[in-house]
Amino acid sequence: MAIRCLIVDDNDHFRSAARALLEGEGITVVGTASASGDALRQIDDVRPDVALVDIDLGEENGFEVARRLVAVRLRPPRVILISTYAEKDFAEMIAVSPAIAFLSKSALSGAAIREILWKAGGEGDLDGSVRLP
Template identity: 55%
Template sequence: MLRCLIVDDSSRFLDAARELLEIEGICVVGVASTGAQALKRVEELRPDIALVDIELGAESGFEIARQLHRQGTPGALRVILISTHAEQDYRDLIAGSPALGFVPKSALSARAILDLLERQG
């Protein structure tokens, strides 16, 4: 079973995303609402993937993705960026990040995550 950490500053979104993904068969091992919490949770919980909100309050999800990438064992943690905004709003930043890809929050599902993982091999 795929183990997931969700990083978002909205407690409502964290609850809804956790419930949806767990119903669809993804094990949400934890949540975080700041970059520091995300780094700590990844170290403690060793998830397979981290869903990171691009706009995390005053923090940049792109910077958190870079920090998670630097902290983890290469290839072990895959970061997927999420946002309420459209992918084209951030296309160049997503492409330049170490993230595996992007999923809009409105389309978040186990299938969307698995499809992205399969496309990236």
């Protein structure tokens, strides 16, 4: 089963690069958004399994965006917070957020996402894909 991903980041270049990287590694990027409104409009249509949400979305707070993405959905996406900043800079806020993990943008990969989802309770298939509960 392919993992369906939504990327929420205010940097056009990063969204394009992340999409190309992840799709090259077998993750299906079903949408990208630069802000919460755009992400919330897409979420019910594209039904991602996982949402990568940048902590610093310019004028918006990625932690609040993460809360909004999971708040009103019957089957919300699993949120992975991403940033160029170090995890330790946000450790307390990450711990109380609805995110299942933090991933540095420099460590972003299909394998990293699969590992996070597997650790969060998805069932790994022999081909390396993840079946989400």
